Amino acid sequence: MKLSSIIRTVLIAGVTLFSTLSAYAQTQPAPTPRPKMTQEEREQKRNDQVARELDLTPEQRTKFEQTDRTYKEKMKSKRAASKEEMSKMREERMKAHKSFLTKEQAEKYDRMEAKKQAKQEGRKEGKKGDKGKMPKKDRSGDPKAPDNSRTQEN
Numbered sequence: 165m166k167l168s169s170i171i172r173t174v175l176i177a178g179v180t181l182f183s184t185l186s187a188y189a190q191t192q193p194a195p196t197p198r199p200k201m202t203q204e205e206r207e208q209k210r211n212d213q214v215a216r217e218l219d220l221t222p223e224q225r226t227k228f229e230q231t232d233r234t235y236k237e238k239m240k241s242k243r244a245a246s247k248e249e250m251s252k253m254r255e256e257r258m259k260a261h262k263s264f265l266t267k268e269q270a271e272k273y274d275r276m277e278a279k280k281q282a283k284q285e286g287r288k289e290g291k292k293g294d295k296g297k298m299p300k301k302d303r304s305g306d307p308k309a310p311d312n313s314r315t316q317e318n
Contacts, residue, residue, distance in 0.1 A: 207232065217276065218269045231260045 201209070211232070215225045235257040242249060258277060262270040 214273075214276070218265065218272055220265075220269070224264055224269075227264050228261060231257060235260070 211225070211229055214220070214228065218224075220228060235253060239250065239253055242253070258273075262273060265273060
C-alpha cells in the first residue's frame with residue numbers, strides 16, 4: 165500500500181509540475197523579429213561603420229559617400245554585365261575610395277574589405293551543395309522509370 169501511494173503522489177506532482185511549466189511557457193511573449201532595413205538604411209549603417217573605423221574627416225566621409233553613389237549608379241546600369249566587369253568596377257571603386265584616405269586608413273580599409281570578402285565567400289560556400297534538401301522521388305507511376313530517390317538535384 166505504501167508503494168502505490170508514493171507512486172500516486174509522484175505522478176500527481178509530475179503532472180502538476182508539467183502543466184505548470186507548460187502554462188508558464190505559453191505566457192512568455194514571442195520574440196519580436198528585427199525590422200527589415202531598407203537598402204538606404206543598410207548603406208547608411210555601412211557608411212557610419214566605415215567612417216567610425218577609419219576615423220574619416222567630414223570631407224573624407226562626403227567623398228566616400230559620393231564615390232559610393234557614383235559607382236552604385238554605374239553598377240546598376242551594368243547589372244547584366246559579366247562577373248569580371250563587376251569585379252573590375254569594385255576594384256575601381258576601392259581605388260577611388262583609397263585615393264583620399266591616408267596610408268593607415270587605406271591599409272585598414274584593405275583589411276576591412278578582405279574580411280568582408282571572406283565573409284561573402286563563406287556565405288557562397290554555404291549555399292553550394294544540397295545541404296538539408298531531400299531528393300525528389302519519381303512519382304510518374306511508371307514502374308520502368310528510373311528511381312530518382314537516390315540522386316540529388318542541383
